[in-house]
Structures are given as C-alpha cells and as structure tokens.
Amino acid sequence: MSESFKPKRPAWVDDFKAFLMRGNVVDLAVAVVIGAAFSNIVKSFVADIINPVIGLLTGGVDFSNHFITLKGAAEPTLAAAQKAGAVTLNYGAFVNTLFNFLIVGFAIFWMVRLISKLHKAPEPAPSAPPAPTPTELLLTEIRDLLKDRGAN
Numbered sequence: 001m002s003e004s005f006k007p008k009r010p011a012w013v014d015d016f017k018a019f020l021m022r023g024n025v026v027d028l029a030v031a032v033v034i035g036a037a038f039s040n041i042v043k044s045f046v047a048d049i050i051n052p053v054i055g056l057l058t059g060g061v062d063f064s065n066h067f068i069t070l071k072g073a074a075e076p077t078l079a080a081a082q083k084a085g086a087v088t089l090n091y092g093a094f095v096n097t098l099f100n101f102l103i104v105g106f107a108i109f110w111m112v113r114l115i116s117k118l119h120k121a122p123e124p125a126p127s128a129p130p131a132p133t134p135t136e137l138l139l140t141e142i143r144d145l146l147k148d149r150g151a152n
Contacts, residue, residue, distance in 0.1 A: 039104070046099045066092030 019025060051063055067078045072086025081088050132140070 038107075039100075042100050042104050042107070046096060046103060050099055050103070051096065063092040063095045066090075066095070 047064070054063070065078050067081065068089040068091065069075070069081055070087045070089055072081065072088075073084050075081035075084055075086060078088065078090060078092070
C-alpha cells in the first residue's frame with residue numbers, strides 16, 4: 001500500500017474544460033461583461049444628458065417621476081408614493097427604459113456597421129476552371145470532327 005490513492009477524474013470534466021476553452025464561449029463572456037459596462041454608460045447618458053434635455057424641451061418634465069397611483073394615497077413623488085406603500089403605475093420609468101433600449105440599439109447598430117466595414121471578407125483566390133466532364137470532352141471531339149469534315 002505504498003502507492004497513494006488518486007481518484008479518477010470523471011470524463012465530463014475534460015469535455016467541460018474543452019467547452020470553456022472554445023473561442024465562442026470566451027467571446028460570449030467578454031461580450032456580457034462589456035455589455036454590462038455599456039449598459040451603465042447608457043443609463044447614465046439617458047438619465048444625465050437625454051432626460052434633462054427632454055425635460056427642458058417639455059417645460060421641466062422629469063420622466064422618472066411620472067406615475068399613476070392605482071391604490072393608496074396620492075403623493076407628489078414616486079419615492080414618496082412607494083414609501084407610503086401605494087401601488088403605482090410607473091410609466092415614466094418605462095419611458096426611461098425605452099430610451100435606454102433605443103440608444104443601446106442605435107449604438108450597437110453603428111458599432112456592427114463600423115466593424116463590418118473595417119473587416120472585409122478576404123477576396124476568394126482565383127481558381128482554375130473545372131476540368132471538362134466526359135460528356136463535354138466527347139462533344140468537343142464531335143465538334144472538332146465536324147469542323148474538319150466541313151473544311152475538306
């Protein structure tokens with residue numbers, strides 16, 4: 001019993017490791033992390049830049065504070081209504097989320113468009129024409145024979 005006991009590793013562990021090391025999985029993980037960071041940037045852009053401009057254009061309207069009280073005491077702000085336990089329909093928050101979505105979609109559209117212009121597919125290498133088929137060879141011989149007969 002001088003040998004040390006070494007447990008056998010299950011076969012699925014190697015399969016799982018190979019799966020994780022594939023380029024697609026790593027690319028997806030990077031995309032998720034970048035997407036999460038990009039989402040924070042977009043939220044800030046909408047809340048800190050877009051909404052104030054829209055509020056200015058609409059006479060000081062703050063979309064994040066637009067709501068309808070469905071049940072409970074009517075409060076002047078959404079935070080006060082939620083603190084009081086009122087049931088609210090927060091359509092202003094939905095408008096902000098819609099702005100976020102549109103901005104993210106627009107940014108991704110332009111990013112993909114730019115990347116596709118920068119990364120052009122390589123031109124296919126010129127290839128030799130395919131060899132004639134046996135039928136084409138036979139027809140060529142017949143054509144040549146007919147030409148020779150007509151020349152004589």
